[in-house]
Amino acid sequence: MKYSIALVRGDGIGPEVIGQAVRVLDAAGGIFGHAFTYEEVLAGGCAIDRTGAALPPGAVETCRAADAVLLGAVGGWKWDSLPGGQRPETALLGLRKGLGLFANIRPALLFDALAGACPLRPELTAGGLDIVVVRELTGGIYFGEKGTRQTEDMGLLAYDVEQYSEEEVRRIGRVAFDMARKRGKKLTSVDKANVLESSRLWRRVVTELAADYPDVVLSHLYVDNAAMQLVRAPRQFDVIVTGNLFGDILSDEASMITGSIGMLPSASLAQGNFGMYEPVHGSAPDIAGQDKANPMAAVLSAAMMLRYTFDLRAEADAIEAAVKAVLDAGYRTPDIFTDGMKCIGTAETGSRIIERIRKP
Numbered sequence: 240m241k242y243s244i245a246l247v248r249g250d251g252i253g254p255e256v257i258g259q260a261v262r263v264l265d266a267a268g269g270i271f272g273h274a275f276t277y278e279e280v281l282a283g284g285c286a287i288d289r290t291g292a293a294l295p296p297g298a299v300e301t302c303r304a305a306d307a308v309l310l311g312a313v314g315g316w317k318w319d320s321l322p323g324g325q326r327p328e329t330a331l332l333g334l335r336k337g338l339g340l341f342a343n344i345r346p347a348l349l350f351d352a353l354a355g356a357c358p359l360r361p362e363l364t365a366g367g368l369d370i371v372v373v374r375e376l377t378g379g380i381y382f383g384e385k386g387t388r389q390t391e392d393m394g395l396l397a398y399d400v401e402q403y404s405e406e407e408v409r410r411i412g413r414v415a416f417d418m419a420r421k422r423g424k425k426l427t428s429v430d431k432a433n434v435l436e437s438s439r440l441w442r443r444v445v446t447e448l449a450a451d452y453p454d455v456v457l458s459h460l461y462v463d464n465a466a467m468q469l470v471r472a473p474r475q476f477d478v479i480v481t482g483n484l485f486g487d488i489l490s491d492e493a494s495m496i497t498g499s500i501g502m503l504p505s506a507s508l509a510q511g512n513f514g515m516y517e518p519v520h521g522s523a524p525d526i527a528g529q530d531k532a533n534p535m536a537a538v539l540s541a542a543m544m545l546r547y548t549f550d551l552r553a554e555a556d557a558i559e560a561a562v563k564a565v566l567d568a569g570y571r572t573p574d575i576f577t578d579g580m581k582c583i584g585t586a587e588t589g590s591r592i593i594e595r596i597r598k599p
């Protein structure tokens with residue numbers, strides 16, 4: 240089979256980590272008999288430098304024409320002084336909205352070999368951590384009405400509107416229930432229904448959906464309590480579903496408690512099989528171009544792409560197992576290096592993963 244992938248290498252370490260993900264994909268393709276073709280898409284800070292726009296005309300269309308999108312990272316201090324509407328991050332929001340990527344899947348997995356990197360006391364994580372945050376990605380306060388206006392007595396006023404429709408909540412709720420059904424059958428919906436009207440709607444719609452999923456245990460938490468529970472007793476969580484802003488915050492928290500935010504992949508899915516896959520980490524301009532970046536999150540994002548968009552489960556399993564085997568063999572990029580381990584660079588990490596890809 241042939242699969243077409245739009246590559247948004249982006250800024251900072253983005254090009255380096257995507258370079259390794261492509262090597263790994265091609266190697267897995269060779270072993271399993273698939274061909275991947277790539278279409279380069281310019282977006283982010285590099286696109287601002289070359290064309291003046293973070294998301295140049297045609298970028299969304301090129302991505303849409305592909306079967307899936309693989310993205311490195313966008314942004315960096317070079318563009319930090321640009322006004323809000325022109326920053327590299329707008330490319331990310333434009334791709335999400337333009338491609339209808341409403342469901343953001345962010346697994347927070349504690350790798351056995353990296354258990355020591357977890358900042359929580361060992362007794363809190365004994366037995367491992369395997370949480371998935373399902374974040375609504377194209378609605379809420381990120382995309383509600385926003386603006387500023389001059390007031391008479393209080394100076395300038397700025398506002399961003401948080402809003403959700405029943406249909407928006409229902410479709411993300413279904414993704415989360417389906418995910419919970421395939422995993423530990425526990426779903427925690429996070430909102431702020433004690434204060435926000437949009438959260439009361441969220442809670443009602445998620446509760447209604449539960450009737451279709453009698454095998455999944457649903458619970459609700461207020462976001463402040465959820466943030467606290469994640470560090471107090473993280474093993475109570477299986478799948479967490481929440482809105483765009485709460486999901487942004489909680490997914491960073493969930494990934495940090497695994498101690499390896501640089502290791503984590505993500506998927507942003509549209510209705511159907513289309514998706515955009517990217518490491519959770521940012522562009523890390525301070526180490527860009529030095530062969531120091533950890534490409535594992537990008538490689539694992541490619542594996543998620545194989546699993547979710549292409550339904551190539553054995554291939555995804557093989558890549559994930561190869562990453563785990565590299566860690567078990569003691570190889571570490573500087574971000575996860577500890578005494579006694581073997582420190583290696585970006586490209587060598589790619590090679591070590593490739594060596595360990597096996598057909599079952």
Ligand code: IPM
Nearest residue numbers: 314328329331332486487490
């Ligand atoms: C993320 C990032 C983005 C977000 C930023 C860069 C716009 O923090 O993907 O979590 O807030 O969604």
Ligand code: MG
Nearest residue numbers: 487488490491
């Ligand atoms: Mg974020």
